[in-house]
Amino acid sequence: MFCSWVGCLISSSYSTQRIVPLPESSLDKSTAPPSGDWAAMPNDHMTKRVLIADDSSLMRRSVRGILESQTDIEVCGEAQDGLDVISKASELNPDLIILDLSMPRMHGLEAGHILKEMMPAVPLVLFTAHREVLRESDVIRSGVSAIVSKTEGTDVLLKAVQNLCRARPTSS
Numbered sequence: 001m002f003c004s005w006v007g008c009l010i011s012s013s014y015s016t017q018r019i020v021p022l023p024e025s026s027l028d029k030s031t032a033p034p035s036g037d038w039a040a041m042p043n044d045h046m047t048k049r050v051l052i053a054d055d056s057s058l059m060r061r062s063v064r065g066i067l068e069s070q071t072d073i074e075v076c077g078e079a080q081d082g083l084d085v086i087s088k089a090s091e092l093n094p095d096l097i098i099l100d101l102s103m104p105r106m107h108g109l110e111a112g113h114i115l116k117e118m119m120p121a122v123p124l125v126l127f128t129a130h131r132e133v134l135r136e137s138d139v140i141r142s143g144v145s146a147i148v149s150k151t152e153g154t155d156v157l158l159k160a161v162q163n164l165c166r167a168r169p170t171s172s
Contacts, residue, residue, distance in 0.1 A: 016139030021081065049076040049164040050092035053085035053111065054127070055103045063098060063127070066154040067161065082106025086114055096164055098157070099144075101128035109142040111118075125163040127157055 003148045050067055052075060053118060054060045060078045067073045081087035081103045089097060101106035127172045139147065144171040146160045 012166060022112065042152055045070045047074050048072060048161075049074050049092065050161065050165075051075075051077050051085065051089055051097045052081065053079040053082070053103065054100040055080055055109070056100075059100070062154060063093035063157065064157050070158070070162075073161065073165070080104075082108065085111050086118070089115055089119060089122070093119075096123050096125065098125045098127050103128055109139065110143070113142050114143035123167075125157070125160050125164065130153040140152070 004123040050073055052060050052063050052067075054063070057080070060080075064078065066074045067075050076094050077088045079088045082099075083105045085097065085099065086106075099112055104110070108126055108128065112126070115122065117125060120143075124143060126139070126142075126144045126147045127150060128147065129150040145164055148160050149156045
């Protein structure tokens with residue numbers, strides 16, 4: 001599946017899936033800033049607000065730490081389950097949401113589907129240890145923009161977040 005507004009390729013084989021940046025010429029220019037150059041914009045306009053949803057407080061702290069080490073990313077909130085992330089997303093208006101698949105009260109794909117209806121332009125990253133149980137049709141239906149396996153680590157997650165944030169203007 002190709003997500004032109006995100007600038008990534010999501011392969012249909014989840015066991016070997018990687019986020020693959022696409023050439024600039026492949027991107028949908030309708031979401032790019034008028035200058036086409038994020039680096040030329042002042043830093044206060046570049047800060048992307050990210051909401052993290054994971055039932056593990058240790059994982060949320062780890063993801064928060066790696067994201068906040070970046071000058072252009074702000075973690076605007078954390079959620080511990082699917083219902084909590086829907087509530088906080090509505091309240092916080094993030095630029096990107098990271099979802100765990102296996103969460104209490106509502107799993108990540110179900111929450112993703114609701115979030116996409118609420119906020120269709122907000123990219124969703126599924127950060128999961130259970131990639132092998134995912135069906136492509138479920139992932140597409142949920143509106144997830146990218147999947148990163150927790151076994152790949154937070155560096156791969158950070159790269160996915162940066163790529164997706166680069167493709168979407170900051171919400172104000």
